[in-house]
Amino acid sequence: VLEEMVAWLRTPATPKLPDGVRQSKVAIFDATNSTAQRRASVVAHLKQVLPAANVVFVESICDDAATVRINLQQKLANSPDYKDRGDPEAAMADLLERVRQYESQYETIDETGSERALPFIKLFNLSSRLHLNHIYGRAAKSLVPYVMGIHIGQRPIWLVRAAHCSE
Numbered sequence: 001v002l003e004e005m006v007a008w009l010r011t012p013a014t015p016k017l018p019d020g021v022r023q024s025k026v027a028i029f030d031a032t033n034s035t036a037q038r039r040a041s042v043v044a045h046l047k048q049v050l051p052a053a054n055v056v057f058v059e060s061i062c063d064d065a066a067t068v069r070i071n072l073q074q075k076l077a078n079s080p081d082y083k084d085r086g087d088p089e090a091a092m093a094d095l096l097e098r099v100r101q102y103e104s105q106y107e108t109i110d111e112t113g114s115e116r117a118l119p120f121i122k123l124f125n126l127s128s129r130l131h132l133n134h135i136y137g138r139a140a141k142s143l144v145p146y147v148m149g150i151h152i153g154q155r156p157i158w159l160v161r162a163a164h165c166s167e
């Protein structure tokens with residue numbers, strides 16, 4: 001999937017806007033980059049094949065029991081992995097075991113060690129608190145408000161592109 005993302009990023013963006021502004025591309029590599037070694041290999045690879053690319057990691061940390069419970073219930077209700085499971089308690093036990101396995105391997109982004117130079121956003125309890133590290137410019141202006149709006153409830157999301165005005 002990483003290579004597919006790189007191939008897409010290499011394709012030309014849409015033409016310049018009428019006022020000469022160059023368009024850029026943003027890709028979200030939704031992957032389980034759960035160790036420092038894996039994150040380092042992603043950054044090294046992208047810097048090799050797309051030297052101008054900016055990489056920002058987003059880490060979601062949730063320790064609020066009610067939020068975790070709602071999230072797990074939504075996963076059971078909507079995931080194809082649990083579509084045909086008859087026993088809800090067995091399905092929940094399976095999902096909780098998956099979470100335990102994931103947690104046993106997970107390494108949080110190290111803010112003081114080898115990863116302190118990485119641009120990252122730590123999202124706590126679905127945007128109740130954000131920790132930003134080396135987030136500047138376009139990322140601060142567009143990515144941070146988007147991340148702040150993350151939630152687990154259902155609601156419409158409106159993506160709007162401002163119209164070009166010429167006077």
